[in-house]
Amino acid sequence: MAAFVTHEAQEGGGARHETGGARPEHGPEVSGARHAHGPETGEVRHEHGREAGGARRGQVARIREAVILSWRAGPVPLSVTVLCSLVSAALPVASALWTKAVVDTLARPGFAFADVLPPAAGLVVAGMLVAVVPRVGSYARGISDRAAGVLSQDLLFASVERFTGLRRFEDPAFQDRLRLAQQSTAQTPGQVVQGVLECAAGGLTVAGFLASVTTLGPAMLVLVAATAVPVLVAQLRLARHHASMLWKVSPLERREIFYTMLLSGLDAAKELRLFGTGPVLRLRMLAERRASNLQRRGAERRDLLTQGCLSLLAAVVSGVALIWAVNLAAEGAIGVGDVLLLVASVAGTQGAVTRIASAVAGTHRQLLLFDHYLGIIRAEPDLPVPVAGHRELPELRRGIEFRDVWFRYSDDHPWALHGVSVFIPYGQAVALVGRNGSGKSTLVKLLCRFYDPTRGSISWDGTDLRDVRPEDLRERMTVVFQDFMRYEMTAADNIGLGDVTAMGDRPVLESAARLAGVHDTLAALPRGYDTPLTRMFTGDGDGGSEEDGSSDDGVLLSGGQWQRLAIARALIRRGRDLVVLDEPSSGLDPSAEHDVHTRLGEHRAGRTSLLISHRLGAVRSADTILVLSGGTVIEQGTHDELVTGGGEYATLFRLQASGYTDDRQA
């Protein structure tokens, strides 16, 4: 019996609520380390030493949220899961009682077959239910878990979309939290529900067995109950240590993933091979892995010790109970059926208590994970919302004004913009030039309201950008970013993503592609605009077949072709008030660059536009050229004025022009 009980205890204790390779993570509050997000990020502040009562209330509230989420995702499968769990919990007690009844009847002298039949039939039915109910329950649970996973993932990413600025995405603590929240969507609601069910089912089993044991005297009750308390306490302590360890390994794993991606991805493949940096990065990757392994080993050692002691304790108690019961039977105080019932009750109770403890610990861990999920779902918007409600953004008629704008990316960073005051008049082309790091792209990001100025203001026809919804502002503009995206999708998708309303409108897509000078390239691809611009999804059955003559193989474009595609994506957003082009031609050959600038010039004619370029030839036709240096506008005027002025612009222009002058002619 001892072996049986130990096995039960190990099984229960081993059920750590982890699925496959997925590692449940935890929230910051158990780490002991203070994990506070500043008011800027609007995150919930978690501090060490929260009051136990408040924490418990928080746990209950989170359990309720997880259960409600599962219920909303699929009430029927959840109901079936609950029913099956409760029936499964009652079956061991019923089986033990029927076994005792059968044995007692058999031990009675002169028993009749009809006497044994009812408990024997009960045992048969219980056996049949044991064979079927857990399987049905597990099938229903799978459906319920997946539905809850889909719903919580949808809610999570809908919340992420609410963060209209960039600051959160640059915050490593937020990235950690988001990663843990994503893990949570895959498993937490289902596992919390399962944990609650296991506790309820375990409680039912324990109550049933204890009720059965009561008939044999109170001593056994005390003995069995006494083993339950340390089991529960130890499991909870283990859960806290485990959670703390996972929080510590989180940044290590993030760095390991980074190195893995560098070593296995295409982006870095050329440099790694040419510079021979693979071994160095591999060593760094392994160092991160070893560091996280060390943390895990410590936790596992603690696990081993605690679980080992618990199993030993369970075995000792079982042994004592068995000897005690056999002794009573030898004295004739109890029958054979009673001994069997006692043995089953001790084993069943210990198994159930261990399962409850494990479920409590697992649920506790999952709730800490769920905390990250809730933290993101409930986080305040990252850009302040006007208290008196947002204002409508009028069509641009006068212009955009930067008034004494100061900006730094965080309190720890130096100022990127120092008191910039500029006016971009309606209908005019303004160019922004300056050396690397002078703040040009930062100015564009503020114009898109990815951040708000630290000091000063930006206004659109007199309306402060902070008073309008970022989405309204962005609807009125189009941008080619310096670090544009290369979507590993079809060519059509790559353009259509600029304006989802035009995604299925092929003539509109083609006209944008023509404007960007990339139509001929795309039309010549194996499947025209429907060609995937990636090899990532090759062979997933989604990209054509040999029968229809098309190939699954995607096509890779050149850097300049990607850049034209990004321009097409921006230009498909027709009729916008403001066009921003941040280095739109940096990857183009001279003739393509000339071609693109001519087309863009035609497109910008009569519109308000902001053009950033290091190629000063491309900006000379602008109505106004602003020269930025160290985050400040140091010069402004037309090309001729600035060249005549002999300042920074004139220096840069002459430097560039000298590269095109044939010295032999001089």
Ligand SMILES: Nc1ncnc2c1ncn2[C@@H]1O[C@H](COP(=O)(O)OP(=O)(O)OP(=O)(O)O)[C@@H](O)[C@H]1O
């Ligand atoms: N996300 C960021 N977080 C912190 N600092 C940043 C960030 N982006 C830019 N910076 C810093 O802000 C300053 C201005 O950068 P910005 O990208 O605006 O320059 P730029 O004029 O566009 O340069 P380039 O010509 O090289 O594109 C730089 O010192 C840069 O290091």
